[in-house]
Amino acid sequence: MRWFWIDRFEEFVRGSRAVAIKNVSLAEEHMHDHFPGLPLMPNSLVVEGMAQTAGLLVADAIDFNRRVVLAKVAAATFHFDAQPGDSLRFEASVMDIKAAGSLMKVSSTIGDNLQGEAELFFAHLEPGEGVPTLFEPDELLTWLDHLKIFDVGKDQEGKPLVRPDWS
Amino acid sequence: MPSRDEIFEKVRAALVDALGVDEEDVTPEATMVGDLGAESIDFLDIVFRLEKAFSIKIPRGELFPEDVLSSSEFVADGKVNAAGIAELKSRMPFADLTKFEANPSVQNFANTLTVEDMVRYVESKVAG
Structure with missing residues (x-):
């Protein structure tokens, strides 16, 4: 099983910004216990969705040639909780x-x-810096396909992203 | 060239953002690890913020010479030897290593670097 916390990209501009959607559903098991009678998406999982949006933007920008690992949440503020039926829109931009x-x-x-x-x-x-292989290439490509990254993605000149051949 | 106070203010802002500490905790004497709770990954974050704030380039190992501390040439029985101290001094002219010299165990080193050292380091970079 994989840990997927975004459903698809709506925008993706190489090395610059990305927008991803996460639809929150009562079908997600953790909702049944968090909390009984009051299902809320834990903000730790919202951070994971943010990290997947931003992490893929980074990984693409460096040609997927290093393992991109969330090392630190330097700051995080939440204003209210996400509930079943909500669509979260994650917008990531590159600071550096x-x-x-x-x-x-x-x-x-x-x-x-x-x-x-x-x-x-x-x-x-x-490789060798303490992190195992995170994805096999074909598995990663399948995930990127599911996320519609090659449907909506553009490079900085506005040209569509080309699906890489990692076979 | 910015004044020492201007450098301190920008270093303080970088540390507040990177470490989530209060502004008043970031005093010149505060140690990066012991007082401000910096962990190894935080140093990379801090380097990013300092490079941006001052438009400088900080090569890996210059601010925190981890290679010296893990070298068998410079470390014996968990302590930095005389050659290691000399190496640290030449690599880190911005840091006050007096206290570390008194008890040069590698574990102690993390607690050596102060905010003032960081300011001196940045000062040397913007001057260069």
Whole structure:
């Protein structure tokens, strides 16, 4: 089983910004216990969705040639809780990307309301720096396909992203 | 060139953002690890913020020479030897290593670096 906390991308501009949607559903098991009678999406999982949105933006920007790992939540503020039926809209933008790491800003909105904001720091690790292989190439491509990244993605000149051939 | 006070203010802002500490906790004497709770990943975050704030480049290992502390040439029985101290001094002219010299165990090193050292380091970079 994989840990998927975004459903699809709506916008994706290489090395710049991305918008992803997460539809919150009562079918998600954790909702049944968090909390009984009051199902709320834990904000720790909202952070995970933010990190997947921002992390893929980073990984694409560095050609997927390092392992992008959420190293630190530098700041996070939440204004209210997400409930079943809500659509979370994560908007990630690049503050800084360097070889060793990246600093990203991400917001989460529901409708017109700002639900949360965070600054996330990602480490870019080489094989051998303590992180196992995170994805096999074909598995990663399948995930990117599900997320519609090649349907909506553009490079900085506005040209559509080309689906890589990792076979 | 910015004044020492201007540098301190910007360093303080970077540390407040990176470490989630209160502004008043970031005093010149505060140690990065012991007082402000910085962990290893925080140093990378801080380097990013300082590079941006001052438009400088901070090569890996310059602010925190981890390679010296993990070298068998410079460390024996968990303590930095005389050659190691000399190496640290030459690599970190901005840091006050007097206290560390008195008890040079590698574990102690994390508690050596102060906010004042960071300010001196940035000062040397913007001057260069």
